[in-house]
Amino acid sequence: MNLAKLVQKRSNWVAPYVLFLVMFVVLPLLLIAVYAFRNPAGNFTLQNFVKFFTQSEALNTFIYSIGIAIITTVLCILLGYPAAYILANAKLNRSKTMVMMFILPMWINVLMRSLATVALFDFLHLPLGEGALIFGLVYDFLPFMIYPIYNTIQKIEGSYIEAARDLGATNTQVFTHVIWPLSIPGIVSGIMMVFLPTISTFAISEILTLNNKRLFGSIIQDNMMMSDTMNYGAALSLIMLIIIAINSAVSGDDGNINEGGLI
């Protein structure tokens, strides 16, 4: 009977999901922190973090990953911005199918896309390695850069551009003073969707470099998979989580990214 009362109030319908979120989203994230400050015996320790900053392998991989992530992100912006601009510009493109064609690869399994990159390099008789890694990452993440930029440019009010024209702005000035500043939020969400996943990828780097170059994600995975280094793996994950938190705070993005934007 009490239950019937609870169901009556519709705001209470959220209860099962709140329980689920606490159990399967919030609690697991807290567990990462708990494990990070423990040794395999279960006692409190800072040793895992000391190990990260003193042992060169993880730290070097971390710095290398950030470098690769920056290169990938910059290339994605350089290649993706013009594409997004053209797609959103009614004078240059009217086709919705064209937009769809650019979004489509986002929905193909990332492993499949990486293997496809390997296939392309094999086909062209190019060696795998760092070059293939950067090509593969740009190839994997480019749609994630194009889509948010396209979205913001498309939403720019036409009247702003007309107003700028009426006030005597040239085409270049319209771009530098109106379109570019207004498209920056799109670039920021694009960076969010490219930079972080690049650092944390693990399978892609192994496949594209024949296991020669590894990204931070691989190190996390390796440590996580063995029970005696699990706590160290948790500490590395916590470092990753902190970067995510800083990134979201800086970009002011509340994460309301509708992946693919297809719904």
Add this chain to the structure above:
Amino acid sequence: MKKFLAKSYLYLLLLVLYAPIAIIILFSFTNSKTIGDWRGFSLDLYANLLSGQAAHSATITQAVLNTLIIAVIAATLSMFLGSIAAVGIFNIRNRKVRKAIQFANNIPMINPDIITGISLFLLFVSLGISGGYVTVVLAHVAFCTPYVVLSVMPRLTRMNPNIYEAALDLGATPFQAFRKVIIPEIKPGMVSGFILSFTLSIDDFAVTLFTKGSDGLETLSTYIYADARKGGLTPELRCLAAIIFLTVLILLLVINRRSSRLNKEQ
């Protein structure tokens, strides 16, 4: 001229984006061990894959089956959990509580999947639950449900809030009112959420890898990963890639047509 340059740039990018996929599809129609080695047109690989002649055919079939079963169960659970949650969130008056729940709802969407995978892995380890179907499904529900909530919310905003009250006044129980009044209104959002969850689940690799346990449960992604790690991909997987690519293409066209039709309705 400007338009020509712009179009050429788009086509050039598309060419690069699709070349790798095209090569995989092309080489699924020839019987060769490695890609780049064309041995004339043949459907042998497809025949092998479908007839169970391929080296690991049974494992591949099982992996495809696992992928589909997990996706259907996870998407169904996410659809119900997310839709009921959306109704709840929509009716919360306290703005702080609402914000907090929406923030928690966003977490799985911001986190890179390796973090989602590891955090759930630690949860199951701490609880002493060994990985398998159940853990993978729970993990998939965790990262799919937020998208269902997001696709159902807009439908609720558009709904006339008085209809539900009217149903209650006329003597319907909350459950009847939900089934007869709310569900028909939010159904398009629920279906979009289901399709989206299904695609996300099929597509997932990292979360599955960390939650599948060590009892030999493989989905397509984890199988491909293991296979690629052993060096070289089983040739038959090229056919599978081609089939999956076409399936995703069709699913996306359906979602897109649905959403443009729904937009037109308003």
